[in-house]
Amino acid sequence: CRCCTDSRRHSSILYSILRSQERAAVPPGPGPGPGPRRGQASRGCPCGSRRRVVLRSPQVVCKAASAVLVKTLRFVQNVPCFQELPLEEQLLLVRSCWAPLLVLGLAQDRVHLETVESAEPSMLQRILTTWQQGGQPPPRGPAPGRPHHGLDGGSHLPSAGEIQAIKGFLAKCWSLDISTKEYAYLKGTVLFNPDLPGLQCTQYIEGLQREAQQALNEHVRLIHRGDESRFAKLNVVLSLLRSINANVIAELFFRPIIGAVNMDDMLLEMLCAKL
Secondary structure (H helix, E strand, O other): OHHHOOHHHHHHHHHHHHHOHHHOOOOOOOOOOOOOOOOOHHHOOOHHHHOEEEEOOHHHHHHHHHHHHHHHHHHHHOOHHHHOOOHHHHHHHHHHHHHHHHHHHHHHOOOOOOEEEOOOOOHHHHHHHHHHOOOOOOOOOOOOOOOOOOOOOOOOOOEHHHHHHHHHHHHHHHHHOOOHHHHHHHHHHHHOOOOOOOOOOHHHHHHHHHHHHHHHHHHHHHHOOOOOOHHHHHHHHHHHHHHOOHHHHHHHHOHHHHOOOOHHHHHHHHHHOOO
């Protein structure tokens, strides 16, 4: 298998994820000044949700997220039905669902997110500052040698609205007090997605997803007999996962510790490694 031949690369990314805490770039805190006015969000102004934010304690949260990613891939590897799939099918499934599985793992491990507004100037601020100084406006493309993550000037950082979607999902999971078995069935439903383009074993994967949903329903009816709406509430949790952007997850939890991330390469190496 070509994905398992280069053993040196296995240790490079895994070591970076789990051991490079000291290399985490700690962003400066927000400068002095008044905070957002109360009620600003309720008036519907989108400006606050577009503000770029960073983790308050990236060393702690990114290390916790990295550990959750390892546990998530270990969970996937230990599903017998998953192992019976061809490697190409396994990679396609994992690449499409690693972000929602990770967020489910963050909820299960009760990883809390605290963010602060980024001190990096926005693109507009950089343009205005440059023009005031008589220079040329900054280029729209990425600087030479730097990977492209949208517009330059910190635009790759998650917005407050994107982070709020993640926090809202975590709060929803915690309010339901989801059990370990329920998390496992939810993860199975997310993992076995038969609607992905390029899959060859669609009927088999669809059957596995249906089995995960049936197992979840039977478990809920057995354990929560007095709560007829719980199964529907857990499916609402699954629907909320659709608003989670995989690029946001990568930028938030992995860029601070290992820089620009190619998640496809990292997932390939981790999936072939013995975690």
